Amino acid sequence: MQRLLLSLAAALTLMTSTVLAADQPKPTYADVSYGPYKMDKLDFWEAKGKERGPRPLLVYIHGGGWIGGDKARLPGNIKTFLDKGISYAAVNYRLTGEAPLPAPVHDAARAIQFLRHKAKEWNINKNKIALTGGSAGACTSMWLLCHDDMADPKAKDPVLRESTRVTAAAVGGGQTSIDPKVIEPWLGPNVLKHAMIYKSVGGKSMQEVMDNYEKHAALYKEFSPYNHVTADDPPLLMTYGNNMKLPSENAGHGIHHPVYGVKMKEKADKAGMECHLLIPGVSQSEKYKNTNDFLIDKLTGDDS
Secondary structure, three states: OHHHHHHHHHHHHHHHHHHHHHHOOOOOEEEEEOOOOOOOEEEEEOOOOOOOOOEEEEEEEOOOOOOOOOOOOOOOOHHHHHHOOOEEEEEOOOOOOOOOOOHHHHHHHHHHHHHHHOHHHHOEEEEEEEEEEEOHHHHHHHHHHHOOOOOOOOOOOHHHHOOOOOOEEEEEOOOOOOOHHHHHHHHOHHHHHOHHHHHOOOOOOHHHHHHOHHHHHHHHHHOOHHHHOOOOOOOEEEEOOOOOOOOOOOHHHHHOOOHHHHHHHHHHHHHOOOEEEEEOOOEOOOOOOOHHHHHHHHHHOOOO
16 A cells, blocks of 8 residues: 555656646756766756846755655746746756765755856856755755855866855755654654655665664764754755644654754754744744745845
């Protein structure tokens, strides 16, 4: 039954993605290779208009638990940003079935560096790059937002000399930790039933991973955005559904649980990092009603 439900969910996602993709404007450049691997491809939409000068850029990182998904699974609001003079990119990356962590997240980091490397050619403002995505795409976005700069000024590859730091991130249903020893106390045992948690480190099952936890602990700690929060991190906005029930009801509820956002905001507030949490009927922002308001403000507003 579980396999049937997963198959139906995958089919629905594919149909939804196809419909959304069909409604989108065609990219200026499609399937551009940004790295050495087959999955290292991105699409880029250049914002047109009367304004002159380099354009801010919003980068979409797809979800799918780092197990599946594709950049074709686009949200339905690309034109909203293009109309505001904001260029757009959508990124693919290696999945954990091919290569576990750090591959999916480091690929996304290289995509940001590649886009900066293309700044002059593609009219991108290097100082106005924001991230968005859901689920695992949200986790990756938050990791990049909070992580120290990965630029290597001495690298032979000019792409790797570029910064990985961004202006802001607005994400949905994201995992702020993937460490099973952290999230099970937060959310209950059902969250560990989701394949994202054990497959992210190349495990065959959750039991196998927990039996060898020390082998995987460093990866779990490194790729949990929660562990990288500091006062100098750029602004973050998170959205979640409002099912606050604990322990989580099932794997799907657990892996996108709003408590991820509650824990992240508590730590961000304590550190002095700007953080907004939108949970219907539970948490709101005094300044932003939704993701679009936040992203447009951060990408088009003054730096001051």
